[in-house]
Amino acid sequence: MRFTDPRPGKALATFVALGVAAGFQLRCAPPPAATESVVETIQRRGALKVGVSTFEPWAMRDRNGELVGFEVDVATKLAADMGVGIEFVPTSWDGIIPALLAGKFDVIIGGMSIRPQRNLTINFTIPYAHSGMGIAANRELAADLAWPEGYDRETVTFTCRRGATSCNDVDRLFPTATVRRFDDDLQALQEVLNGNAHAVLSSYPKPVEWAGRDPELLFLPTTDNLSQGDEAFGLRKGDPDALNFFSNWIRVNTTNGWLVERYDYWFKTTNWIDRVRPGSTPSQ
């Protein structure tokens, strides 16, 4: 009898419906706090929180464990221009977009290139850097291969960093070749050094630096850009004010030459190597 009594069921159904409705309402009508632009949040907090991922030469640790790099310069100046402090949130590359969406920081300044798939999830500002993709190949395995047509064979193995533009470039430029994806560039490089793969794709200046360090093992089939990246700040969707502010900050600092000057320092010179890796030989 207890089980056929309709009332508990009805109460439960009402409860569930109310819960769903409440949840739905929360979802549809964001609370006032969410409508505030992240620019205002930053000013109220007095600090800009930036998600970065360690990646040479965008963001690295110097010998004191402090973050340095192109990205770090950009974010530091951005915060100074806003009149607030800067807080870096080091984040693993795989989780950087979820962490932005979950509100762990205000903006990704992490050398992230604009891609339509990513853009479906987050907003991008205008680009603040254009990195180039390069290639370093194993001297023994790849010396006889003609560039670039000889590399597009099933027997040729490429390595790249998972989730980065380099892996997309391999798929696009060498569709028949075999690809092996690694967690970071150094593992991808190690595989080529060990002779288990023919070539590694990575953004400049790394291929040049690697070939300079191990000239007897590596060579550069080309020094052209295999692709050109459009790196931009990543923001949560639905915040036109922040998008406008950050994009215009980039525009101003592109026009006055500051971004180019910093980019050239980190990407075209190796003067910084001694800050990060004392004792290692700078490459040309």
Added chain:
Amino acid sequence: MTPGSRRARLGWVDAVVLAAAGAAILYLAYRVDSVLEYRWDWSAIPNFLYRWDEETGRWVPNLLMQGFFTTIRLAVLSMIPAALFGAVFGVLRTAGRLFPRLLSRTYVELIRNIPPLVFIFIFYFFISSQIMPVLGVEDFVRRASPATLRSLELVFGPAALIPNVISGVVCLAMFQGAYMTEIVRAGIQSIPKTQTEAGLSIGLSRWELWRRVILPQALRRVIPPLAGQFITLVKDSSILSLISIQELTFLAMETAVSTTRVFEVWITVAGLYFGLCYLLSLAFARLEKSTAMART
């Protein structure tokens, strides 16, 4: 002379085994060196453990040791709620009523049947990220007075990382609690039913029965497996690097990328983890011995 008190002596068999093991290690090192094209350079590592701070004129922990201390903090801090979850849900698992059993069984099965890595990712982004802003930990830390901040830093480490450490602790405690629940349940259920019957028959109340008969015996039985679980907890804390908790594994990755000394960094980190866990093993072995002694 009891069997346990015999002192180990090094016989010729042991010498042969040791020599064979040494040879195997040397051969492995030789093989690794011939397959791996790698120039070893350990010079950067000590600086990343401790560095000389020119401003204060003292040795201060650098990335790897900072991470190591965070790992220890995470382990100790999450042990407390994990043990609490384990104790409460473990007792509920053995309850007579259906609802508590359903509740604790759901908790255990949900977590035990999802890989830790997947669980932590989901839990962190969908649940912990909702709870943390509600608790207002970040605002609290930002507004805290210097005195409060000092005591907070003593427990949780550097102020900027407090919300980060707390999320890590919550994630770790949630999933370790499920395994502890099962250990506690097994401990309670290993006490024969006759003990309950005997207790009740001499007129003990339910509460007294638990406090005086069942729990003391069950606790003694669960100490060894709980100790094992605690060591697992220390090792599993490395999974938190996925959600960017600034512990040893995460900072090791950062160090490896920055210095480009991948293998040197990871071998150092392996040594640190081993040292910590081995010390814990020794401590727990001692604890086990003393509780065994207390029983007799």
